Amino acid sequence: MSEQWLALGQLIPELESRGLVTRTFRRLDPDRQLAVLGAILDEAAARGPASVSIKEVARRGGVSVGALYTYFGNRDGMLAFATELCVRSMTAALDSYGPLLAGMPVREALRAYVVGGVAWGRAVPGLAAFFARGAYQGDAETLDRLVRPIADAMRATIGQILTAAVDRGEVRPDIDLAATTGILHALTIAVGDVQLLPYLNSYLQVLDDAVSTERALEAAIDLVLNGIRTSERP
Numbered sequence: 001m002s003e004q005w006l007a008l009g010q011l012i013p014e015l016e017s018r019g020l021v022t023r024t025f026r027r028l029d030p031d032r033q034l035a036v037l038g039a040i041l042d043e044a045a046a047r048g049p050a051s052v053s054i055k056e057v058a059r060r061g062g063v064s065v066g067a068l069y070t071y072f073g074n075r076d077g078m079l080a081f082a083t084e085l086c087v088r089s090m091t092a093a094l095d096s097y098g099p100l101l102a103g104m105p106v107r108e109a110l111r112a113y114v115v116g117g118v119a120w121g122r123a124v125p126g127l128a129a130f131f132a133r134g135a136y137q138g139d140a141e142t143l144d145r146l147v148r149p150i151a152d153a154m155r156a157t158i159g160q161i162l163t164a165a166v167d168r169g170e171v172r173p174d175i176d177l178a179a180t181t182g183i184l185h186a187l188t189i190a191v192g193d194v195q196l197l198p199y200l201n202s203y204l205q206v207l208d209d210a211v212s213t214e215r216a217l218e219a220a221i222d223l224v225l226n227g228i229r230t231s232e233r234p
Contacts (some may be wrong), residue, residue, distance in 0.1 A: 020081045025071035036061045040082045045129035050139040083146045091153040098157045106165035121196045155185045
């Protein structure tokens with residue numbers, strides 16, 4: 001897991017002030033912090049966030065159950081910490097790249113959005129798997145606390161790209177912006193998630209031996225842009 005993506009040093013003091021983690025955890029060596037966090041995420045990805053076993057987290061992280069209680073207080077606190085860290089890390093990444101993507105030509109922006117999202121997921125596989133398990137498992141509390149805030153940020157990024165494209169004259173001003181944003185949000189998730197979660201491709205069938213990830217992405221972008229761009233292409 002990449003600490004660069006997680007910015008633990010910045011987030012942990014804030015999460016401590018909110019009671020989501022203790023001073024004992026903050027004082028751990030960063031490698032030990034990452035090992036514990038990785039254990040939580042791996043266990044949540046394997047069982048689903050609602051079914052995490054604190055004993056299994058301890059085993060995966062190479063720490064005692066008692067130590068986990070000194071870090072988080074209880075199981076719910078441990079999950080709240082991991083959830084908040086996941087939400088903050090992913091939304092911060094989206095917020096930082098949104099204006100940059102909006103300033104790019106729409107085709108390049110959509111390509112960079114999907115390719116960058118897949119690269120991000122591969123850089124932090126535990127975090128990505130934790131989020132994906134929450135998104136596809138359907139537990140109501142997890143959907144509300146973990147999935148929706150991140151999905152809202154993803155959809156907002158797509159909205160920024162499309163709004164900027166309309167303003168530049170790349171996209172027709174008469175499109176239903178809200179509906180188009182939602183459809184494109186769903187389409188980019190499908191193209192990205194079959195790369196991060198290959199089992200989904202058995203159902204969605206986006207990729208096969210003849211259709212590469214690059215080819216599928218370009219086809220998806222063409223499908224959208226052929227319907228919404230202006231006749232005169234900047």
